[in-house]
Each structure stands twice: as structure tokens, then as C-alpha cells.
Amino acid sequence: xxRTKAVISKGDGDPVWVIVPGGTESxxxxxxxxxxxxxxxxxxxxxxxxxITATGAGREYISFADQEAPEFQCLARGIHSILPSTxxxxxxxxxxxxxxxxKEGRTLKVASSSKCASGTGTYxxxxxxxxxxxxxxxxxxxxxxxxNLTIQSTCAVFAESEIISLVHDGVKIEDIIWxxxxxxxxxxxxxxxxxxxxxxxxxxxxxxxxxxxxxxxxEIVGYNINVPEHPEIIxxxxxxxxxxxxxx
Amino acid sequence: MIVAGIDIGxxxxxxxxxxxxxxxxxxxxxxxxxxxxxAMKVMDRALTPMGLSLNDMAYIVSTGYxxxxxxxxxxxxxxxxxxxxxxxxxxxxxxxxxxxGGQDCKAIQCDGNGKVQNFVMNDKCAAGTGRYLERxxxxxxxxxxxxxxxxxxxxxxxxxxxxxxAVFAQGDVITLLRKGTYVNDILAGVCxxxxxxxxxxxxQVGMTKDxxxxxxxxxxxxxVSRLERNLEVKxxIAPEPQIIxxxxxxxxxxxxAGK
Numbered sequence: 001x002x003r004t005k006a007v008i009s010k011g012d013g014d015p016v017w018v019i020v021p022g023g024t025e026s027x028x029x030x031x032x033x034x035x036x037x038x039x040x041x042x043x044x045x046x047x048x049x050x051x052i053t054a055t056g057a058g059r060e061y062i063s064f065a066d067q068e069a070p071e072f073q074c075l076a077r078g079i080h081s082i083l084p085s086t087x088x089x090x091x092x093x094x095x096x097x098x099x100x101x102x103k104e105g106r107t108l109k110v111a112s113s114s115k116c117a118s119g120t121g122t123y124x125x126x127x128x129x130x131x132x133x134x135x136x137x138x139x140x141x142x143x144x145x146x147x148n149l150t151i152q153s154t155c156a157v158f159a160e161s162e163i164i165s166l167v168h169d170g171v172k173i174e175d176i177i178w179x180x181x182x183x184x185x186x187x188x189x190x191x192x193x194x195x196x197x198x199x200x201x202x203x204x205x206x207x208x209x210x211x212x213x214x215x216x217x218x219e220i221v222g223y224n225i226n227v228p229e230h231p232e233i234i235x236x237x238x239x240x241x242x243x244x245x246x247x248x
Numbered sequence: 249m250i251v252a253g254i255d256i257g258x259x260x261x262x263x264x265x266x267x268x269x270x271x272x273x274x275x276x277x278x279x280x281x282x283x284x285x286x287a288m289k290v291m292d293r294a295l296t297p298m299g300l301s302l303n304d305m306a307y308i309v310s311t312g313y314x315x316x317x318x319x320x321x322x323x324x325x326x327x328x329x330x331x332x333x334x335x336x337x338x339x340x341x342x343x344x345x346x347x348x349g350g351q352d353c354k355a356i357q358c359d360g361n362g363k364v365q366n367f368v369m370n371d372k373c374a375a376g377t378g379r380y381l382e383r384x385x386x387x388x389x390x391x392x393x394x395x396x397x398x399x400x401x402x403x404x405x406x407x408x409x410x411x412x413x414a415v416f417a418q419g420d421v422i423t424l425l426r427k428g429t430y431v432n433d434i435l436a437g438v439c440x441x442x443x444x445x446x447x448x449x450x451x452q453v454g455m456t457k458d459x460x461x462x463x464x465x466x467x468x469x470x471x472v473s474r475l476e477r478n479l480e481v482k483x484x485i486a487p488e489p490q491i492i493x494x495x496x497x498x499x500x501x502x503x504x505a506g507k
Contacts, residue, residue: 024426095416116373117415126415157374157383157414158351161258168281 002057002094003206005236006034008042008049009244016042017233027058035064051243055235057095057114069242071235072100072110077245078238079202080105082228087198090188090217090225091235092207094121099191101198105241111194116155119187121207123156127180130160131173135210138177142212145178154187178212185216192221202226204234250300251307251505253497254287255327256314259350259378259464261286262494263294265305266502273298274491283314291320307505309497313351325500327493328356328367334496335460336362339484343456346446346475346483347493348465350378353446355453362496368452374414376445378464384438387418388431399435399470406436417441439470446471447478460484462492 002022009015018041020034031054039046054065055074062068071091079086079102091098096114100107117123128135149171153159159180166176192201201223207213208231218225228234250272255262257279265273275293280286287310295301302308302320310321311330318324331347336358345356352371358364370376374383385392399406407429411417417438424434446465459481465471466489476483486492 115412117413122415154372155374155414157379158372161351164281 006038007236027061053239074238076102078234086202092205111191141174142178147175149179151183181216251501255312255494261290264494283317287318307501309501330496332358334492355449396468396470399439443474
């Protein structure tokens with residue numbers, strides 16, 4: 001699901017953040033609402049915010065922003081303020097997967113796919129709809145699997161017929177779901193190979209909340225993968241930090 | 249001698265019964281979740297009106313996505329071979345064939361005897377297959393068989409569908425609807441996008457002047473006319489393009505029964 005995140009950084013205090021669902025309003029309206037809510041939470045007036053950086057897929061629609069910055073740049077900057085040892089950052093979003101090689105907040109190399117749903121949260125959402133199991137339950141079930149099945153369909157649309165025939169063949173739902181995560185990890189892995197695998201690896205984005213997704217990735221990558229406490233907000237956090245860098 | 253060909257596709261199942269080279273009966277039904285049941289049903293549908301039963305069939309060949317799950321078949325043959333064989337029996341001069349079904353799209357080159365020389369296939373990505381149209385049909389609440397005709401009645405020209413992926417395109421379509429774009433213009437954009445993807449396969453396999461289209465897509469005038477425009481050819485289309493695979497299977501059955 002597409003969501004909008006706003007982060008406000010004020011003085012020496014911890015950043016304040018909110019996450020707002022996309023809904024049917026325009027991108028700019030939702031962004032404005034997110035900013036208002038974050039400002040309220042931070043105890044400041046939205047009009048008093050000195051610098052606003054917009055990032056993400058809808059960044060060009062935010063007319064009230066002072067500047068736009070690409071996602072990889074914000075992610076690299078954001079992770080630097082939380083897990084500075086990160087060398088490879090994996091952003092697992094609803095509509096894309098992005099891998100960034102970074103050092104001290106700077107981007108060294110990027111590999112991504114956003115043309116196809118096969119390595120994204122959208123694939124998981126499709127399966128969630130087919131099986132009638134929500135995102136949190138999917139992870140819980142996948143972790144119970146003792147099999148090593150892999151869903152073969154690259155395309156999220158074709159996964160539907162593959163999964164339905166597995167259900168008909170009596171394959172356990174937890175094995176199917178674990179197979180979905182394993183399949184997705186296999187389609188994200190080439191991005192890491194493009195960059196050259198290096199420690200430390202950190203996963204961010206909403207999909208990084210799934211322990212099963214991380215476990216499937218660790219299985220194929222062969223290294224431990226870190227996940228920050230609030231993986232969804234790293235891009236917005238980086239955008240706020242870039243603003244601070246400019247002002248100072 | 250009476251023989252049958254049966255084509256279990258991902259969306260529809262087809263059966264053709266032939267006697268001494270000519271078609272006796274045909275049937276098309278939606279594919280159910282169980283390929284064996286579907287195969288029985290579609291055969292029944294073709295046999296019953298003729299007062300025939302399975303025992304009257306001298307030979308049965310199965311093809312398509314579910315071909316290995318047909319219980320009463322004597323042999324299964326790939327749909328690529330069957331489409332080439334089927335098309336060349338209807339249009340003997342054809343050398344390039346496009347077949348688009350529910351879950352794949354193939355461009356085939358064949359010789360004068362309907363023997364496959366070369367083919368390219370997309371069965372990995374829904375964006376160039378019938379599933380793409382199915383999803384659009386559901387999103388816009390337009391029957392799949394009406395998409396082609398409506399796409400030719402645009403008001404302001406084809407809308408741009410910016411996503412390649414069939415899942416993401418659904419989001420684009422919803423955004424266009426919210427902006428007030430005419431449904432026919434969206435459908436035109438969808439058919440343009442699909443045409444472009446299909447065309448790539450045809451160019452890869454090599455285009456010849458005698459070109460035929462089979463499978464469900466042949467019934468979509470929006471895609472057919474755009475392909476003809478872009479490739480600068482007139483496509484040969486059989487009166488019932490969906491049964492070409494099953495017809496090819498039946499012709500193989502006739503040949504095998506005679507051996």
C-alpha cells in the first residue's frame with residue numbers, strides 16, 4: 001500500500017514522524033496533511049518549518065517543498081543517522097525494490113526495479129488477497145513452514161494460478177506463503193549482486209517489517225540483515241536531514 | 249475415422265472432433281480449477297450433439313497448458329506445434345503466426361506443411377497476455393469482448409498508461425478515471441500498450457507477408473487493427489480463432505491414428 005511519511009527534525013531532539021495512508025486524495029493533499037500532523041506532534045507551526053525536502057515516487061507533485069531529492073540520496077542520508085555502519089541499503093517498498101551502496105551518508109551505486117511488481121510489496125499484497133491472509137499473518141504463517149518450496153511465477157498475476165493449483169493439490173498454506181517470500185527474495189538478490197555484496201546490510205521500507213521476508217533474504221545472501229525500528233520512515237528522515245545539512 | 253483434439257488453456261478449454269479431414273463439432277468452455285474435469289466437460293459438450301461418445305474416438309491428442317492432465321488422451325503435443333498445424337490447414341500460405349492466450353503469447357514461424365521452424369514466447373509477464381485485458385476489464389467494469397470495439401471509439405485519442413506491469417497498470421487506470429479520462433480513451437491506451445508488446449515478439453521471430461492471428465486475442469478488433477497498422481499487413485483470422493490449437497491437435501490425432 002502506498003503511504004506518505006513526514007519527518008520533522010527540530011533542534012537537538014529526536015525527529016518526530018507520522019505515516020499517512022494514500023487514500024483517494026491527491027498526492028499533494030495527502031502530503032500536506034502528513035506535514036500538518038507531524039507539525040502538531042512536534043509542537044511547531046507547519047508554516048514555521050524552515051526547509052522542506054520532498055522525496056519518493058510522488059515528490060514532483062509537492063509544490064510546497066523547497067526542493068526534491070531522489071529516494072536513494074535520502075535513504076543513504078537517513079540510514080547514516082541511525083545505522084552509520086550500513087554499506088548496503090535495501091529499500092523494500094510497495095511498488096519497487098531498490099538497493100543502494102552507501103558510505104557516510106553518500107550514495108556510491110544504485111540498483112533498482114520499479115517496472116515490474118515481481119520483487120515488491122505489491123506481489124505480497126496480491127497473495128494476501130488471494131489467500132485472504134493479511135500481511136502480519138502471512139509472516140507468522142511463513143515462519144511456521146518446514147518446507148523449502150519456492151513460488152516460481154515471476155509475475156504477480158501468474159502467481160495467482162500457481163498458488164490456486166498448489167492449494168488444490170493440498171499444499172499447506174504456510175509452505176505456500178514461505179515459498180512466496182523465497183521467490184521474492186530471489187528476484188531482489190540480483191540487485192545486491194549488481195552492487196557487490198558487502199557487510200553491513202540494512203533493509204528498510206514497509207516490507208522490511210516482515211521477519212519472513214528478511215529471513216528469506218538472509219538465506220540467499222548468506223549474511224545477517226539489520227532492520228531499524230521504524231523501517232518505513234528512513235527516506236523521509238533522510239530528506240529532513242538533507243534539509244538540516246543545507247541550513248547549517 | 250473419427251478423432252478429437254483437445255486444448256486445455258489457462259482461461260478456456262476447447263475441443264474439436266473431425267471425421268475424414270472435416271470438422272464435425274467444436275466446443276469452448278471456461279477452464280475450471282481441475283483440468284481433468286474440464287477436459288471431460290468440454291469433450292462431452294462436443295460429443296453429445298453428435299450422438300458420439302469417447303469410445304467412438306479412434307485417437308485423441310491433447311494440447312495447451314493443462315495437456316498432461318487430460319485422462320483420456322493418447323498423446324500430448326505442445327500448443328506451438330498444434331497452432332502451426334491448425335493455422336496451416338486453414339491458411340496454407342501463412343508463415344508467421346501470433347497466438348495470444350490467457351497466460352502467454354507466442355510468435356511462431358512455420359513452413360508450408362505447418363511444421364514449426366522457430367518461435368518466441370512470453371509466459372513470464374502478464375503485461376503481454378490475456379490476463380492484462382482481464383484485469384483492465386475488471387477494473388473498468390467493461391466486458392473483455394467489448395474492449396477492442398470500444399477502444400476504436402476514442403474521444404481524445406489513446407490515454408497514456410505509464411506502467412508496464414499489469415498490476416501497476418491497474419493503478420494507472422484508476423488514476424486516469426479519477427482525472428476524468430474517457431473510458432474508451434483508456435481502453436485505446438491499453439490496446440496500444442498491448443499491441444506494442446505483442447509486436448516485439450513478432451519482430452523477434454521474423455515477420456512474413458502471410459501472417460495469421462489465433463487465440464482469444466484474434467477477436468479483439470482494437471488489438472488486431474493496431475497490429476495491422478503497425479506491421480503494415482492484413483492478418484488472416486479464422487472464423488473461430490480460439491479453436492485453432494484444438495484443430496491442430498485433432499489433425500495430429502488423425503495422422504497418428506492412421507499409422
